[in-house]
Amino acid sequence: MSVRQRVDQQPGFVLHTYPYRETSLIVEVFSRDHGRIGLVAKGARRPMSQLRGVLMAFQPLFIDWSGGGEMKTLVRAEWQGGQPLLGGQALLCAYYLNELLMRLLPREDAHPALYRAYGEALRALADDESREFVLRRFELAMLQELGYGLELESDCDGRPIRPDSRYAYIIERGAVPLDEYGVGDDSSVVAGQTLLDMAHGEFRNPESLAGSKALMRRLIQHYLGGQVLQSRRVFTELLAYPGESS
Numbered sequence: 001m002s003v004r005q006r007v008d009q010q011p012g013f014v015l016h017t018y019p020y021r022e023t024s025l026i027v028e029v030f031s032r033d034h035g036r037i038g039l040v041a042k043g044a045r046r047p048m049s050q051l052r053g054v055l056m057a058f059q060p061l062f063i064d065w066s067g068g069g070e071m072k073t074l075v076r077a078e079w080q081g082g083q084p085l086l087g088g089q090a091l092l093c094a095y096y097l098n099e100l101l102m103r104l105l106p107r108e109d110a111h112p113a114l115y116r117a118y119g120e121a122l123r124a125l126a127d128d129e130s131r132e133f134v135l136r137r138f139e140l141a142m143l144q145e146l147g148y149g150l151e152l153e154s155d156c157d158g159r160p161i162r163p164d165s166r167y168a169y170i171i172e173r174g175a176v177p178l179d180e181y182g183v184g185d186d187s188s189v190v191a192g193q194t195l196l197d198m199a200h201g202e203f204r205n206p207e208s209l210a211g212s213k214a215l216m217r218r219l220i221q222h223y224l225g226g227q228v229l230q231s232r233r234v235f236t237e238l239l240a241y242p243g244e245s246s
Contacts, residue, residue, distance in 0.1 A: 005066065005067070005068065005072075006064075006065075006066045006075075007031075007034065007063075007064065007065050007066070008064045009062045009063075009064065010031045010032065010033060010034065010062065010063050010064070010065075011031065011032040011033075011060065011061070011062060011063075011080070011115075012029045012030055012031035012032065012037075012060075012061055012062075012063045013029065013030050013057070013058065013059070013060060013061065013118065013119075013122075014027060014028070014029055014055050014056060014057045014058075014059070014061065015028045015029065015030050015036065015057065015098045015101055015102055016028040016057075016098065016102055017041075017055060019045065020040060020041075022045075023042075023043050023044070023045045023046050024040060024041055024042050024043060024044055024045065025040075025041040025044040025045060025051075025055065026038065026039070026040060026041075026071075027039045027040075027041050027044075027055055027074060028102060029063060030101055030105070030115065030118065031063065031110075031115075032110075032112055032115045033110055033112065034108060034110055035105065035106070035107065035108050035109040035110045035111060036101065036102075036105045036106070036107050036108070036109070037065065037072060037107065037108065038070060038071045038072070038107060039063075039065050039071070039072050039073065039074040040071055040072070040073050040074060041055065041074040041077075042073065042074070044074075051074070051077060054077045054078070054079055055077060056079075057094070057095075057098060058083065058085075058086055058091075058094050058098075058122055059079060059080075059083050060079075060080035060081075060082065060083055060119065061077050061078060061079060061080060062077070062078040062080060063076070063077050063078075064076040064077075070107065083122060083123065083126065084126040085126075086122070086125055086126055089131060090125040090126065090128070090131065092231060092234060093125055093131050093134065093135060094121075094122060094125055095231045095234075096135065096229070096231040096232065097118060097121060097122075097135075097138055098231075099229055099230065099231045100139070100142060100220070100229075101118070101142075103224055103227060103229070104142065104146060104223060104224070105146070111145045111146075113141070113145055114141060114142060114145040114146075117137070117138055117141035117142070117145075118138070121134050121135075121137070121138040130203075132203065132209055132213065133203050136198070136203055136209075136212050136213065136216060137201055139216045139220065140198065140201070140216070143219065143220075143223075146223075148219070148223055150169075150174075150198070150219070151174045151175070152175075152195045152196065152198050152199035153195070153196065153199045154174075154175075155167065155174065155175045155176065155177060156170070156173040156174045156175060156176050161175060161192045161195050161196055162192045163191075163192045163193040163196055164192065164193070165177060165178075165191075165192040166178045166189055166190070166191055166192065167189070167190055167191075167192060167195065168188045168189055168190075169188055169189075169190050169195075169215055170188065171219065171222055175190070175192075175195060188218070190211050190214075190215050191207060191208070191211055193205065193207070193208060194207060194208040194211035194212055194215075197212070198212045198215075
């Protein structure tokens, strides 16, 4: 028997909504202290509902819910304010972040550090910071928090990464020096300097930016188990500008 709970004034963000029955919504929320939660917003689609216009993605909310089991009941949502609306490519990048969390974050698995990283990423996108930098930082934080953290400063045998060497990054082993691994798959090859720059969150070197993007895409695709990200497809089809897609 599931235990009923009441949670009040929990900071959170809406990740996704979809219709439920005639007048309600299912709302997927990323909360600070409870992780990803599924909520039923009863009557939220009615014209006079107090929830209309509040359940917006990328806006910080205070959320109340109650109930037990996998789906809880949304009681109230209140806008915190302070987050500018996103538009253009920044908005598409934010949808990409939401899709990653929806696909990879289990329900009711709290990750306060990842919650902070998500909020920081949204603020950086609103401030027009380099989208590539924002996405790479968030991807690294997400993998670290979900237990898939990368070892970026030592190779597979614990030796310090050499900036002037090249490595094959093998998911099960980490960074393997190319002279020990052989030629390998081109998609797995990464420069030592790129790994070190990633470890320090530094992406200003063009080679490190390109190399980190390729490595993160391969790792995320692996952990997605072959699922196709719709936000990435949109980037490819509609915003295929060099150096601007996720």
